[in-house]
Amino acid sequence: MVSPATATRVVARRSRTQAVPATRYDRRLAEILTHATEVFCKKGYEGASMRELSRASGMSLAGLYYYFESKERLLYLIQKHTFTTIVQRLKSRLQGVTDSEERIRIFILNHLEYFLANQAAMKVLSHEAEVLKNGFAAEVAAIKREYYRVCVGLLDDLKRERGLQFSSRIAVLSLFGMMNWIYTWHNPRVDADACAIAREMGDVFLRGVTAGDKRGR
Amino acid sequence: MVSPATATRVVARRSRTQAVPATRYDRRLAEILTHATEVFCKKGYEGASMRELSRASGMSLAGLYYYFESKERLLYLIQKHTFTTIVQRLKSRLQGVTDSEERIRIFILNHLEYFLANQAAMKVLSHEAEVLKNGFAAEVAAIKREYYRVCVGLLDDLKRERGLQFSSRIAVLSLFGMMNWIYTWHNPRVDADACAIAREMGDVFLRGVTAGDKRGR
DNA sequence: ACTTAGTTCGAACGATCGTTCGAATTGGCC
DNA sequence: GGCCAATTCGAACGATCGTTCGAACTAAGT
Structure with missing residues (x-):
């Protein structure tokens, strides 16, 4: 009843x-x-x-x-489940891998693979990120922050190991932009699969962040 | 009357x-x-x-x-004006510059400067890209395609000049992702100005795309 | 002052919105 | 087959949606 x-x-x-x-x-x-x-x-x-x-x-x-x-709680359930799953998968994939460049590549591959395998859910997560309010918003924001912190951690490891200098914040947010923007353009009939795209984006990002540590800012 | x-x-x-x-x-x-x-x-x-x-x-x-x-036409007017303006500014800034790396840096700077100076309009352009229908959608899509083609052209020039090999499509769309995602995170009280961010993103992107043309794909 | 075109508004239209409620239906257990 | 709880539904609620219409107001030219 x-x-x-x-x-x-x-x-x-x-x-x-x-x-x-x-x-x-x-x-x-x-x-x-x-x-x-x-x-x-x-x-x-x-x-x-x-x-x-x-x-x-x-x-x-x-x-x-x-x-x-309520409709809002429905969106919350979708976002929470999607975000929780991608974080879980990431953590399980990172276990046992120690090379810091490889760990970043795993991060990118995990993100893109899940994104393309669950395009609708990931678009809803990315595109409707601001509509939840108060408690609902706070819970999803907490997961997002954790996910963000993990990525910053991976990058900071690389920086320390190789003595690099760049803004982790801008680098991580640029990387998220590269990856999340994919929902606006990816066409399965034209574009390669997640594995190939992850390699290309990983190449650009890692070389871009690694090469030439010539600046002091 | x-x-x-x-x-x-x-x-x-x-x-x-x-x-x-x-x-x-x-x-x-x-x-x-x-x-x-x-x-x-x-x-x-x-x-x-x-x-x-x-x-x-x-x-x-x-x-x-x-x-x-109609409400739809109102959105159309906003998007059309915003997009037309940013394309105009780009073309005027590119005039007279021949170095192909410099031209890409101008593209990035122009985009980010306009984005941060007109955050609301650019967010409406980026975030509400799918809501217009039929004729309204087609007109804005035409400008977007032109803008995209210009960027591909700039990259192809660089590729030809330096004998690089990479997917222009993935590279350009990654760059757009990096730049457009900024509306989700930029905080004027925390983050640097457009000029500094453009330099950082330009560094990552250009080094990533330029360095090590070691792959044949 | 009078005219005319340009601009603004209050009031209402039918449609659709998210949500609720009590009754009807279903599935599993004795 | 009978019982209770779990599940589903039709019908309706008040609120709000985008849009329209004719009247009222304003500015400018003569």
Whole structure:
């Protein structure tokens, strides 16, 4: 009778550790998130109506509100899940790798691979970064800051190792710009895959940041 | 009696060639565009209501429609003017400069200087790039393509001169990403001015693209 | 002062927005 | 088959959306 509408309730663990299934509720929620992501990607957060989201996910308008209490929380769930996943994947990939240049290349490859494999979700994450308010905004911003700090750390390691001098802030934000801008132009029928693009961007960025440490600023 | 509402009518030339004034109509229109740009920047195109635009520009809701026939056309006027201006400035700055590296640095400086001097307009241009439809979209897309082609041309000159080999497409789009992403992070109280940022980004990009032409891809 | 064209406005239009509510339906368990 | 909780829905809420219309106001020329 009482609708949960929070999507934060504890996932009921089955006795056997099964893959994927989770509860019916969680599976349906995930489906809705996927369809909503597609609509948000195409029309933008403000431009997408709850009625379009209901049509896309094959559920009635009122039915959606059984799974989340507001449109804003829906966007929050999408962004949180997407961002958390990409950070997790990064950390797991970085484990065991010590060479600092290689670690930066892994960062770039991880970002681009996930971006191109989940274009809609990553566009929603990048493009709708300012629409969440207060608590919702703060939570996503915290993940973003952590992700940013990791990248700065990788760059600082490289700087220390090779005695380089440049602004980590500008370098990291330039790198994010290069990578995130991809949602505005990437065409799978024309452009290479994530691996090739990561190599090209990695080449430009690393050579640009590494070569000629001739300036004192 | 009949409202023009097109903003394309011929600007009435005064007998003496005066600076700035134009007609009353043109001045008022420019004011509205400025205020609307600020609102679009803050709330997004879809998120901004005509009533907010009227409040911001100090004109009644109905009064706005004397100057343009739709909200979409208002966005079009902003984007067209902004994009046309930045292209014009670029062309004038490139005149007489022959060194191909210097020409690329001028491109970067021109872009960033205009971006930071007109942050709101450039954010509206970058962030709301997909909302216009049909004819409106086509006109702005044409300018964008021209701007893109100019940048590819500059890079191809450098490639030919120095016998470099890399994908102009990926390089140019990476450069645009670096530069355009700035609207998501630039803080005038923390970050350097356009000139310094242009130097840093120019360094990274040019060294990255220039150094080590060791690959055959 | 009178005319005329240019400019602004209050009030309202139908459409659509996000959200709610109580009833109907479903799925799993005895 | 009967029961309870989980899930879904149709219908409607008030608010707000972009746009329109005719009247009112203003500036400029005679």
